[in-house]
Each structure stands twice: as structure tokens, then as C-alpha cells.
Amino acid sequence: MSGLTRVENDLASRELVLHWRDRPAQRLPHAELRRACPCAFCRADRLRGRHWPEDSGIRVRAARSMGYGLQLVFSDGHDRGIFPWPFLAGLASGPSPAADAAGAQPSAG
Secondary structure (H helix, E strand, C coil): CCCEEEEEEECCCCEEEEEECCCCCEEEEHHHHHHCCCCHHHHHHHHCCCCCCCCCCCCEEEEEECCCEEEEEECCCCCCCEEEHHHHHHHHHCCCHHHCCCCCCCCCC
16 A cells, blocks of 8 residues: 655654655655654643653664564663554645544544
């Protein structure tokens, strides 16, 4: 389903660049990805009203394909979130999941 052709981790700009087959490249700031983490721990934190600061200095250290999405490893050691392809695609077009206290996935477009 992914349609993803390449993942580029731009450390200088602190952005993950996703190159899709059927759409323009998508640039996602590392801090936004950390705030949007879909794992159960981060969703629980959002339900409790805890959020990452806008510019936390966080970086993506690694991005691993897990078949249905990407597992991101962040500079704070957090590595539990697997970001499904539709979730990643929706980050550019949908509302910020950090604003969604329930942590619902944005639509894929």
C-alpha cells in the first residue's frame, strides 16, 4: 500500500523526507513526528494533556521499515512508535495528531 520509494533523513534540517510514487516528496519535521507518535505510551500522554514542545531539539536517529510502516528511533531513546504509511501520508494534509487528545490517525488523504 505504501507507494513509498525512498526515505531520507535530513539531519541538517531535522526533517524526514518521504518520497512517494504518486505524490510530491513530503517533509516532516522530527519534532512533529515525535509529538505525533502513535504508540500507546504517547497516546496516553496526549490524553493526560502532556505534549512535546514545538522545538524540542529532538532528532530521528533511525527509520526502519516494518512492512506496514516506519519504526522511528528518536534521539531521546524513544523507539516504540510504528508509523503506518497512511498515518505518515496524512500528517502533511490532516490536522496535527498532537492536537488530537485521543491520538486518532489522520486520514490518508
